[in-house]
Amino acid sequence: MTEFTPVMSLLGGTLIGLSAVLLMAFHGRIAGMTGILSGLMPPVSTDWAWRAAFVAGAIVAPMLIMGISDQAIAYSSPVATPWIIIGGLIVGVGVYFSSGCTSGHGVCGMARVSPRSIAATAMFMATSMLTVFVVRHLVGGL
């Protein structure tokens, strides 16, 4: 069980949306993690610096929150390690071909009312729910 956290989730979502607006206003870029990461993998994109800075900022953020406040960040990974590896490989292949993930298609693309992003988001939301249903209620957990 995880607790319903309406206030923190609304606050967090607002910050995610704000980061998308800021990256567009300053850099003219979509704040999608897949796209940003892809430019950092060989052959590294010539505009790697802003990408690396964005990723570094995202990694430092939870450390900073825990450092300057007494806000604990709940984290629990209930899946066995081999399945994390398999899940990671599958996610990597999927987001490469779909050219985006939850941040790129689900937030930025949907906000632009892009037909591609709406189709992508509907698809990955559906298959993730279906996968969890099969894993938890038919297979009995991983």
Add this chain to the structure above:
Amino acid sequence: MLRTILAGVVGLVFGSGIALSGMANPAKVLNFFDVAGTWDASLLLVMGSALAVAAIGYRIVLKRAAPVFDKRFHLPTSRKIDLPLLAGSAVFGIGWGISGFCPGGAIPALGLGESSAWIFVGSMLAGIAAARTVRIALEARSTQTV
């Protein structure tokens, strides 16, 4: 230089949003998908508020001629709903449902110092690299036969 520093600040805002919202927590993400079981609706509010802020903000920002640090806005131009998009999204969802991690959730989770997040990100990058290698090989082969 200022351009790079500001990208870091925006990354900080993104990562804070992910961390506070619960998107960096695989258990919470999996419970959001488990509508028939231990459903946690929180992520509906994350997506909803992020989308609302981005939709309104984009409307204002994209009226300008150009972003502050670039000559133009880099917006995806393709409008084709094709097989790679749909199949890739379907595959991504399966991996997300298995692991509870998506790319935007997993990167800030690295900062929590949890080994499971590092294992996921390593595997995901390997998956992206493998997919790219396969696509380049396929494209090379198809140009040879032509």
